[in-house]
Amino acid sequence: MPKTEQEKIQKIIEIIEAWPKDCPNRPTVAQALLNPDILHSELGDPGIATLQSSLGTVELYHVERPPELLPAKLPESEIPGKHGDIFQYMGDKSDRLELVGFVDAQSEYDAIKTTLKAMRQGQGANPISVTVRFGASPYINGVQYWVENIEIDPQPGYGVFVANYTIRLMKRD
Amino acid sequence: MADRYEAEWGYAVGRRPTFGSQIPAYLTQSLVGTLRVEGLWTTDNTVDTYASPSGGDLPIKTVLIEEKDTQSPTPITKKTQFTGRMSPFRKTGQADQFSSFSFTLELNAEPTHPT
Numbered sequence: 688m689p690k691t692e693q694e695k696i697q698k699i700i701e702i703i704e705a706w707p708k709d710c711p712n713r714p715t716v717a718q719a720l721l722n723p724d725i726l727h728s729e730l731g732d733p734g735i736a737t738l739q740s741s742l743g744t745v746e747l748y749h750v751e752r753p754p755e756l757l758p759a760k761l762p763e764s765e766i767p768g769k770h771g772d773i774f775q776y777m778g779d780k781s782d783r784l785e786l787v788g789f790v791d792a793q794s795e796y797d798a799i800k801t802t803l804k805a806m807r808q809g810q811g812a813n814p815i816s817v818t819v820r821f822g823a824s825p826y827i828n829g830v831q832y833w834v835e836n837i838e839i840d841p842q843p844g845y846g847v848f849v850a851n852y853t854i855r856l857m858k859r860d
Numbered sequence: 861m862a863d864r865y866e867a868e869w870g871y872a873v874g875r876r877p878t879f880g881s882q883i884p885a886y887l888t889q890s891l892v893g894t895l896r897v898e899g900l901w902t903t904d905n906t907v908d909t910y911a912s913p914s915g916g917d918l919p920i921k922t923v924l925i926e927e928k929d930t931q932s933p934t935p936i937t938k939k940t941q942f943t944g945r946m947s948p949f950r951k952t953g954q955a956d957q958f959s960s961f962s963f964t965l966e967l968n969a970e971p972t973h974p975t
Contacts, residue, residue: 712885821880844890
């Protein structure tokens with residue numbers, strides 16, 4: 688964590704430098720100094736979510752929703768002559784996470800289409816760690832997930848490259 | 861016989877909030893623009909025919925507005941040209957009074973300033 692004002696300013700500049708140059712929502716230094724909340728983290732990673740393995744790193748700058756599903760295994764039993772089903776708790780299943788957001792630059796699209804796909808192909812030997820931040824606080828911090836299906840849905844009516852995405856993940860238990 | 865006009869155009873700005881931030885991302889979207897013209901209606905006016913589709917498409921019409929200032933010694937004339945599709949056309953009237961009309965041109969491009 689940066690302690691002195693000089694370290695904070697240096698960190699702000701480093702975060703902005705890490706943003707894609709073609710992103711129209713890339714903050715300026717002046718904006719960030721006036722309102723540091725415009726940056727998602729003061730810890731060094733510029734994205735709201737970060738997916739990282741030894742094969743690469745993908746920063747997601749515009750995550751809108753990161754919904755989670757915490758599934759349980761509940762076998763169903765039916766008893767003759769009785770109304771209703773009976774369920775029994777048999778344990779937790781692997782947690783699911785979705786990263787739903789959009790890209791507004793082609794370099795962000797390429798990161799998902801190329802880098803993340805290559806990371807997915809090698810995820811058996813190179814686990815992918817996922818960090819999701821609420822503001823500057825990582826509440827999912829370096830947790831290993833399997834990357835499942837990735838959906839990319841380019842949008843009409845913009846002068847810059849805008850595409851919605853959904854990245855589905857399953858916790859690596 | 862047009863005696864009043866009002867035009868507005870611009871590119872919509874979409875706000876897309878992101879998780880954990882109260883500063884949304886701003887995305888410039890597609891062009892939106894209209895020109896509204898009002899005037900006195902006369903019996904030889906045929907501008908209402910432009911509100912009918914031809915071959916399923918409304919014809920693209922051009923409206924040229926000329927403004928001239930009174931500055932001496934040489935008053936300057938400035939032209940602004942709008943193009944687009946007329947929708948809708950309106951006409952109003954009342955017994956013993958004059959009739960008036962108005963139309964809205966849905967712009968298909970930014971206005972230009974021909975010389």
